[in-house]
Amino acid sequence: MTEKFTILAVDDTPENLDVVKGILGSDYIVKAATSGPMALKIAEKQPPDLILLDIMMPDMDGYEVCRRLKENELTKDVPVIFLTAMDQTTDEAQGFELGAADYMTKPVNPPILKARVATHLALKSSMDQIRKHKDRMQQELNVGRDIQMSMLPVDFPPYPDRKEFSIHALLKPAREVGGDFYDFFFVSDDEICLVLGDVSGKGVPAALFMAVTKTMIKTQAADDSSPASIVTRVNEELSADNPACMFVTLFVAIVNVRSGELRFTNAGHNPPYILRHDGKLDCLDQRHGPIIGAVEGVAYREDQIEIGEKDTLLLFTDGVTEAMDTSNQLYSEARLEEFLKKSDNTPEQLTVAVLDAVEQFATGAEQADDITILAFRIEQATEKVRVDELHLVAATNLTEIERINTEFTTFAEEHGFAAGIAQKVCIVFDDLLNNIISYGFSDDEEHQINIDVSVTSEQLVVTVADDGMPFNPFDRVGPDTSLSLEERDIGGLGVLLVTELMDQCSYQRRRDRNVVTLVMNLA
């Protein structure tokens, strides 16, 4: 049994209230008020479902009561039916202007009063339903917004101790979530990955898709330093299981902050700009494949360019160029380019200035899409680092170790390394390769071990990669070197030597390969 509706009848004549009670009392709970102030008090304390309101009352007339009801957040949605002896149409019009739902003249006709009341109560229930539904939708959009915003790095400057570059990003969400995102993180000591994307759709689904995409990119980038390869793998995963057919436009760049080498893949995203230090504006208009998530089996490509000191890379979403003014004109690439040509700012000033320019242009119009802007600038050109490299391939045969060490020793002599450095690296190769060749493979197939050496004036970096069984040599506890001769066992000594002789050791499983990276400081 549903609860009875409550009706508040307001009239300064008690007899009139009795008449109303007599007509409606059997179907509804009828409360009575004999003055305007009293009606307002009752209505505010517990809003009724409908109010029957007399107009001609002393102290406060019905119009004023209605006006006050409509001003109050608690009572503004309660339908008001004016019930009055006045029958001039001007009065009726004034009642409707004040927000009344209906207008009836006294004396009341019982069936008509019943019918009108029933109609307005039904209308109010529907309105309440719609309002609830709308609230829920808004809540969902808010949840989506919260997810979206909580995924973004927002502390600037993010790397205060890095003087080689500066970076700033901002995202101004539209009223409804648009699904923009940005991200940046280091993938090696000197390489930073910059990501900007725009997910299709709105609300929670878009926010979740964005969260998944962003997480996937970061995960892939952890063991892959090629934007094309990262984007290709993310697309494979997202498009394989994407029943909602969502997609994302994506720009991924990896910048070497020392050399300024920038490799990038654009998957259906707005072409970014490079603001050169001399004021020249370059558009990175290369496209490397379709939007992400739509088509499986796409091999994305990448391009490489260089950015120098005080060159700024500007990434943005279409919320910038497609911002509309009140006459539905787009902000457009042309306006953005004109603006950029005139600006010479830090990344923070630039992102804020671009947003200001777009907002100024769109003043008065509602922001339809998220606006995201990311700027990255090389601050200090580091002189080109001389890098010498040695690439060796070993078969899975223990005698190969000797050849590798001979080749490395020759390389070391050519580069004038101290004898100790070459000896240590040879020990490291001997122990690492012995482990890999002896224990890494369970089949009798031929395998290759790749040994890559790169040398700068400061560091010697060695990577050893094999396609053997997953094995992290660095996750075991080393031997206890304090034991006596009788107690000592030989196990684990090789890894101990590797970790102690080198300055940094790390292991990554990259797809089907074990990759060990070793660093020796030379300076």
Next chain:
Amino acid sequence: MEISVTESGDVRILSFQGNLDTNTSPQAESEINGLIEAGSQKLLINFEKLDYISSAGLRILLATAKKLKASQGDLKICCLNETVQEVFDISGFATILSVSKTEEDALGAF
């Protein structure tokens, strides 16, 4: 890897030249075991001309030291270069094995 063997009293002195690693350790091991089987109880390994030693080489030294100790014999080692000394320090072999700076010191320690 070249190993030359000389004598000083009842001590056999093995001079290693090259590297003691995965590929050379089997040869060194059979050389050492040959001497022990022939009755040598006191062995001195001179590393003056040894370039480097990996854990495969350490394994031979540990096995030899254990074997000789068990039969009341003795193993001594001398003349480590900087890198080999570092490996001995890292592995703890500098304390569990008898290591001398010169061949004379080592011979005097038997």
